[in-house]
Amino acid sequence: MLVVSLLNELVRSPSADLDRAIAAALRRLGEYAGADRAYIFVLRDPGLMDNTQEWCAPGVAPMQDSLQGLPVSLIARWRDDFAQDRPVHIPDVAALPADAPEKSSLRMQGIRALLAAPMLEDGRLFGFIGFDRTRATGVFSDDQLGVLTGAADVVQGALLRQQAEARLRATSRQLEATLAALPDLLFEIDASGCYSGFVAGPRDLMAAPPELLKGHRLEAMLPPDVGAIARRAFDQVIATGRVGGVRYALDLPQGRRWFELSGARKEPDAAGQQPSAIFLVREVTADTALREELSRLGKIVETMSNLVAVVDPERRIVWVNAAFERQTGWRLDEIRGKVLGDLVRCAASDPAVSARLAEALARREPFHGETLNQDRHGNRYWIDFNMLPLWAPDGALQGFVSVETVITTQKQQETALAAMADRATAARLRLERALDALPDGAIVLDADERIVVANKAYYKMFPALADVAVEGAHVGDVLRAGVDRGLFLSDASPQARDHWVADRLRDYRETDSEKEMQLPDGRWINRINRRTADGGCIALGFDVTARHNHMAALDAANTQLRRALHDRANTEARMMGIIEAALVGTWEWELGTGVTRVGGHWLAMLGYEDHTSDIVPIEMFRSLVHPDDMRMLDANRAADLARDTNFIEREFRMRHKNGHWVWILSRSRVTERGPDGEAIAIGGVNLDVSNQKRLQRAVEMGGAFLEQVMQTSIAALVVFDAEGGLVYCNPEAERVLHLTRAEAESRAFNDPAWYLERVEGGPLPDAETPFRRALASGVPVRDALFALRWPDGTRRILSCNAARLMSDDGDLRVVESFTDVTEQLAINRSLDEARQRAEDASRAKSVFLANMSHEIRTPLNGVLGMTEVLESSLKEPEHKRIVGIIRTSGETLLMVLNSILDMSKIEAGKMVLDAVAFKPSTVVRHTEAVFAVQAEEKGLEFDVLISAGSDRSLLGDPHRIQQILNNLLHNAIKFTEKGAVSLKLSCKPGKPMVIEVTDTGIGMAEAQVARVFESFEQADGSTTRRFGGTGLGLSIVKELVALMGGEMALESAPGRGTKVRVSLPLPDARETEPARPRLAAPAPGASVLIGRRLLIADDNATNRLVLCEMLAGTGVQITTAENGQLAIEAWQAAQAAGQGFDLLLLDITMPVLDGLSALGTIREAERAAGLAAVPAVAVTANAMPHQVADYILGGFDSHLAKPFKHQELMHAIRTLIGR
Template sequence: MGVASAASISVRQQADAALLVQRLRICFWISLFSIGLFALGDLRLSRSALQALYLLKGAQVAIILAALRALGAPGRWGGGASIGVATAAAICLTTAAAGVLTGDAATTPLLLVLLTFTTATVLPWSAREQLITVAAAMLATMVNVHLVSGLPAAPGYPAVAVLVAFVTSVVVTRVIERHRRDQARVEDGLRDTQARLRRSERQLRGLLGSMQNGVVAWDMERRPLFANAAFERLTGYGLVDLRKRGPTGHVHPGNLAPLQEILDGASRGQQFSDIEFRILTKDGRVRWCSSSWSPLLDEEGRQIGIQTVAADTTARRQAEQQLDRFFELSADLLLVAGPDTRARRLNPAWERTFGYDRSEIIGKPYWHFIHPDDRPQAARELGRLRAGEPSIGFEARYRCKDGAYRRLLWSATYDHDEQLLYGAAHDITEREDAREGLRRSEQRWRALVENLQDVISVVDRHGRLVYSSPSVQRLIGRTAEEVERDTTAHAVHPEDAAHLRRVLGGLLETPGSTAVEYRLRHTDGSWRVVEATAKTLLTEDGGIDGIVFNTRDITERKRAEVELQQARDQALEASRLKSEFLANMSHEIRTPMNGVIGMVDLLRETELSTEQREYAEIARSSAHALLALLSDILDLSKIEAGKLEIEAVPFRLRDTVSEALKPLTLQAQQKGLELAYHVAGTVPHRVVGDPGRLRQIIVNLVGNAIKFTERGEVVVRIGLDGQTGLHCTVSDTGIGIPREKHVLIFDAFTQADGSTTRAYGGTGLGLAICTRLVALMGGRIWVESDVGQGATFHFTLRIPPDLADHAGDAPTARA
């Protein structure tokens, strides 16, 4: 603080000195001008008087010019006050001498008053200089009066005039000085404020530069104001690149349309968070990021731009995809079930193992497929799990679609918070069959065992290890001979040893089999998690001869199960939050929108001018469009959440089709299009299904056809597809769809070309909803089209005829 104050004082002193020199220069130039004026008035004097007078005036001019030169020299600002005093005193004395030469005692005092006032005004920093100047002026005046008029050299009216000028100059000087010092304080405060702002800006930039998340700020014209280093690391684009590319230049084309809407909303002051989208980095890679968008405000709260914070979520996305792939590709059977053991999610291994389609298993209880003899044991194990046992392992036989049974080795855990059962089963049918074969043939038994990946071990009836298969070396790093010779090498984890002894003791007392998990120490010091199936060996007369163990290394599987469980927990939580959000969204958005539409309809019933009625129609049309969009979004979400139910009620098919097309006829006529439909005569008049959802599918497809067709026609055809199905087509003569987009367009928020969003509007939800509705009604949907050749959308539905109405109608067609 002391250094800063000293520096501030030094700067202020330099500014004061500069101001002093400026004022002295002005004063001296005024004096030169005054000397010139008096020189013109002295032309009336005699030649001899003029010579002496002009010598004095020349001396005055030389003194002033010397003073001006001295003030202009570098480093002389500090001595400006002394130069000013000396110059003023010299001018006063030479002026008094001039008055003596001209014999004029009247003009001299007036000139002295002017000099005194001016000199005192330009010397406001020291009373000493002011007093010296006044004293010189008074002395010169008294000498002048004495020599010219012969009066005694005593103070008189000239001295009083000089004194009055001095007092006046002091007052004026103090006023000027007070103003100058107030201004200096303001300037000092401004400089301090600017310095603090610069420090704050440096600190803020340093903070943003050290952040791991990318930060970008844009002005209202969407020009970049700032981009930190993390953003450049994420995208590869710096501030210079952003000036050329704009806010969306690095966004993946598939996310461009929704992100543009978010950008527009942020420009209007809205805030958005947890927005995930893909970017294309400068080197061409695709990365995922989660971002927030908010308005950038100035100190008065006015929006001056948009600020974005983005975090790289690529790794998380990849991890989720890897876990999903693991679930789908796992050779073991993976299961997620409710507390009632009804399956909710299965991997494809179930289809490969049992021959069922997954839809035939999901929703049915566990007991429906298990062998009756295995149900008591399975019930006991599941009871232990619900009672708080962290995990269980047991075997059970499952019935295949062809009636055969396969044996599964289960590992299961129960999430009490989510009330979900997570299970992983390994098909051990072939392994059990192999065990039976081993008892019949020692040679075949050894040949098979020595080539197994699992470790096969045999314990005699005294509990001594008498055999281990060679694969034990892969498991714990010891050869079979070493393990058999020194059983302590077969080190079981201390926490598992007691349980393993109990299992071993139980099998040696009572014949049977069981599965157990425990940990073994490898020679490298690591612990391997193994899954062992133990079975009692019996003699020919039924006595206990020992135990055979089939041990498998499940270390990696256990690690994967933990990761899979964590991923499932996260997915379930996300699903719960989504469901809550949709429930709130449906009520909070549809209700006010219906209110808006209702009030606009009431307004249309009142007396309105033509312009007002046009405005009301625009408001009504926009509100209906927005409500339709919201309905599409909520319908799609309900379908994805499995909460949309399909009705099965009798209805008149032709009436439903006609009602669906009726509101679209005006749209077609306005574009000069022909809208027609044809229902084959073989189609029943009454069918059983969901007329509302069928109407929704037709409206979506026909509406799209009208929107993308500029000339020609749109035709709807309905025929039979088998005994209990309908085959419907919607054909148009519009712009067509590229072949590579035939699958993509059925995804949510997707259109065949991003430019169609701008040219024709729409969100890309219609076909996604149609796809899911068709699937829920037991059918499928596809498209046949080429660019510029129109498009034909096909869909089939499982809609049986109404048995109460067997008669079909004649073919129905309408334009």
């Protein structure tokens, strides 16, 4: 009954409660069997078992946690019984054999008796149920054995049911996850054509949410056209059982999408039911696009110019394109199924390529190669082809595709290029032989500045570069290697090295270049570079060290003579360089055949440029050589061709085509010998050295001339040996040193006969003598001054140059040249004193002019200012006339003062011109408005003529140009009593701007014209008395025109008037904004001044009164101060009262504290308090430009020069307040 009861409980227990039911069953069974523990073991892979359930009697320790993952081998002795579905009964564990594998484990658990019943599934052991006794040994009774074995079967069934349900749940969850992960839509349509409710897949592919689909007809949830397609597919599924590949398009919010529908019929689950349809919908937008792309690619392949053939795995033709048919002459229907290689390969095809192709295809790998094929007519053609495997989606090989490009023309070109390369190699060999015949270093570069060839002499000259100056090396890399290895520079910075390399590369890139350089080891190299027609370069290097040493000696002898000889040496070097680099002719003579091949300039140097062949018959050569020289060549030929001869060098004359003789330097060597050492071929170069011959004769003549020059030189020349002994002195040195030629041979540089002193006095130390300095430093000593005192007290000062040189015989020498400069130094001291006196006088004049300007402007400001105020208040015409006379007189005085200051600036060289864009017509129109009134007052006609083009912008100083116009027109109107004054302006593109002022005035005689441009000069004294003036107007105009680089001409005759023409070369200013007139922009209206507070500081009461009167009626509130200190106090008081000033008008020169210092204090207080700077105007008689600049730098915003007009004052105030 116990077993039946347990069975009922386990069967009725749901899966969720099954573990709890099994635990209860173990408890009941354990109690029934009198066991202390009851448990279940379940086997798992690999060969392990776990204690999954355990019951323990009270007071018995649980063992489940320590019985996990036990090896199944522990129950190895039990497996046979378990396999027979028999229990294992161990009444006494201690009685088990010692080698029983389970004994130690059982004793560890404290088990003394045990019963284990197997749990089998289809004869396979998957676990067992066990009962332990830990308190005593004993036999389980037969009843207990039967009940416990039956209970094991019941528990086994429960466990199997639990495992099956777990697998079912896992399978269900896996199916649900699979359906949810499907990228495709899966749904069921019942027999009536409606959604059944089963739907899975992406929601964005569903026609509606799943809960809304059920019960609706298939076509009702889709657009009409798509619904009709879906209905037909459903009907086909029901009728035939399957449908597939049905494609349709839907316009969705994210764009047009393509879908593919597949379906299968689902048979009914029971009789009497109707079948349904299961549909799978897949988005195929990308696949549709791919198909369209493949279609397009197919058309492209069909129309492409490349040959395309598709073959099966056995290389039988499946398809070819039209280009293949055109090239081979075969049509696809003629060759389909034929082996491609058998069709197009020919006897001339490379078998090695065919073999490599076969190996690649056997490995199913791509292959690229070139081969020769033939068409159906036997015509052969070259192809460049790629053979690629074609794979099916399942990875199976479908065949190969061959894409071929016909390269027959390219192959023909390669053949031609190879022939050209062979010819070029032969030419290069001849060039190398010719270059190796040269004794001087030669290197040839290509258009990319890479080395083509360098001769043996080059490597001998620079052996350290042999590993880098190789064919293909860039000349820049070779130069850098030479710099790094100290061949070209020593102890130079990285920047200096880079700069040196860049300079040398520029030399190579010039069409013709010739320069000399000194190497760190002391050698001098003359480098000659000439570009070739193909963009390359030929460079030659000559060792000219000996000539440089000689030239250094001559240079130390006399500076002027050294320069002349240096120029001659350079000329000689250039001429030799041109001969060597430009007029080199190469030749190669084959003694066996007598054939001579020439190249380069061999024919050109003799005038036979039109000779079309490079072969010169031996008869022609012998006929061109001078008879005397031909006999010399014949006589020396045997020795020249001797086995031990290296280089052969001969000079001889050859007759030019024009009849004259050309000197030829021929350098050659035997280039090929026979087995017995006899000469077979000889190669070499010819150089035209006619000019060199003439130069040699000139040098020989120059040597005699040099000796004559040194003997007659006015500079003293001496030469000392390394010990300081005098070995040479010219006549001038004998005169200066009081020596005879015989006495000179026994003197030293520090001979006691002459006492050497410093110029300022005291003995000259031996180390400071020019001899010792030149000997120690190795660099030339120039302009060294020292005194020479004779025993009689006579003292002379000498200027000496000294240089160290190495003579041709290797002896060290020091060459000195010196000149007696005693009188010259005395003259220089006199000139310095005179210059200092002139500078002092100039400074005194500048101070006087500044003081004069200030002292005159201050009272003049009162006169003109009060006159302007008074004039505006008078009503009577007579009173106005009188005041006008006063104003005119004052303005005349101001103009005189300004002219004097301008002339002073010009004489001091401090006149600075602006360079701004302006329109000449604007300047002339402004001037016309001013002088038209003056001309009308005198009853004169005033004409202004402006030519076309005067409205274009020029670059210049419009203010000074207006000053020129003012001075010229002022003079013309002033000196013209009747008649007319005219102004003409011409501005033609590309020509100078021309100003002409003509009048019918008094005119001048020729002598008067000559004086009129001098400062403070007029035509004569009567002119000054009659018309007034300072005589500075035309002087200033002349100086301004000169500063602008222009010209000025004056034509005049007494009684007939004067014409002045000014020409100014001003450049165009098309890209510059035209300058506006120098008048400032209109200031704000008068209303802006009402209620404004102004502070006026001036120590002159008249000036304060002038300012106050000019500002009367404007609505401003004025506070005055007599000096800078009072101005500061007034500003502070106003700030304390919260009524700060809107503008400061400060004089500069005031007692107690000047205006600059006062403003500095105010500005500092503003910065400390965080206040905005109040605008300030310097109202001063100091009007010099440097003074105005100081005021602006000192913090003033503007400057108002005394005397000023009411309009100028108001403009300054309104501009600053309006800002």
